[in-house]
Amino acid sequence: MYPEIALASASPRRRELLQQIAVPFSLVQVDVDESLKSDESPGAYVTRLARAKAQAGADKLHFAVPVLGADTIVVVGQHILGKPVDEADFNRMMQLLSGRCHQVLTAVALIGRHSSDICCVTTEVCFRKLSDADIAAYWQSGEPRDKAGGYGIQGQGGRFVSHISGSYSAVVGLPLCETDLLLRNWQEQA
Template structure:
């Protein structure tokens, strides 16, 4: 049976807790008719020496889920956390420090294919699970004027890789190979499967 959209757990099913303040992840869950409880956490997201992007997202997603679960009140709940990074030329492109940094990132991505990798972790009591999803994204070649225009929208300011597929940044993208919701911040198909593994089904079962 589908989860209570309010995520209350009052019907005997666990509440769904989203360990993120990201409006994009909440909006993606809303596509499934789900409104989770929100419990953002603040952890150190600094990459470790020599840590590769795919390993980083798994570690951070797991740490976020564990931190949010530790703040629970003892009621049955499933904590969901995610971390998304953009990887280009083996470098992790996080959120830009400023608009000059955003311009540099966009020029790096221009006319090239990069990877968007998301780690998704869930915790339900002593049980935890984590997965990683990778999507290849190809940018079309961008002119300096287009880079300046996009930066002026303000959209790149708080986004890994300095762009957002769900907004005006979609015009920069030539092709997406893989999950588009992964690029936005939460791969829905894989998230639903992971939640099912710990006993929380967001979708109706078979007839």
């Protein structure tokens, strides 16, 4: 049903999500500078990174197959929360997220020899109020260390989520509905 693609991502969650909807893919390793540019909005930032990852993969593979790139960020106000650098950074993130709502933005880009397409999905996620014990125990679990915003909704971090409005799979790392539409559109154009 889907074309063979390459995934320009090291995320095991993105691999699992593509497998969930039966997309045939191989992996391509890319190295992209993820520095935030001055005055860059969160939406522009995550979209630029997804496009850069897909483009780097397409260049590396000489456009042999379409390349899917994606990036996910957590935003509180206009503050982008990346992966925690240490426990203190994680604690700061959890205090920001505790008892309030935030946005998770996931951008997906599909780039091939003759065309490209990109979309960005925003999902609102609300956390219950977290205690210091909640935060400490979650850090000790090891799960938050490689997650944007310091939590994984699909894992133990899901217990903090009181409400979600939007795409659950986008919060995990890849919006399945939009990815399906990108791939279908690609096939129609091919």
